[in-house]
Amino acid sequence: MESVLIVDDDGPTQQLLVALMRRNGFSSVVAANGAEAINVLSSTEFAVIILDLMMPTVHGQAVIEYLAREKKSIPVIVCTAAGPRTTNAIDRRVVKAIVRKPFDIDELTAIVASVTGGSRSRG
Numbered sequence: 001m002e003s004v005l006i007v008d009d010d011g012p013t014q015q016l017l018v019a020l021m022r023r024n025g026f027s028s029v030v031a032a033n034g035a036e037a038i039n040v041l042s043s044t045e046f047a048v049i050i051l052d053l054m055m056p057t058v059h060g061q062a063v064i065e066y067l068a069r070e071k072k073s074i075p076v077i078v079c080t081a082a083g084p085r086t087t088n089a090i091d092r093r094v095v096k097a098i099v100r101k102p103f104d105i106d107e108l109t110a111i112v113a114s115v116t117g118g119s120r121s122r123g
Helices: 010-025 034-041 060-069 106-115
Strands: 003-007 027-031 046-053 076-080 097-099
Touching: 003 010, 003 034, 003 060, 010 027, 027 034, 034 046, 034 060, 046 106, 060 076, 060 097, 076 106, 097 106
Parallel strands: 003 027, 003 046, 046 076, 076 097
Antiparallel strands: none
């Protein structure tokens, strides 16, 4: 089973995303901030990363910069309440989609399917 890295500091959002990914055939690893995400990414591969930008300790932008620097080709979906001023500066070579919070579950599911090849079964 392929795995998704969920990087978000909000507990209810983490739980919702884990349940949504499980329903779509993925296991999940949760990181509460960018520092935890970078630590996990140094030793684990993922099919996709769902990344918040505004977090304590290490901001989501630092995770994007890490992925670009390390040339990791894991598709990133930014899921954030940040406005255009913040999201316009995102490295689009790393980030495949930006979803605004509060997000639409069907939209996010479709984007995950798109960036991972859409081979997940619902169950």
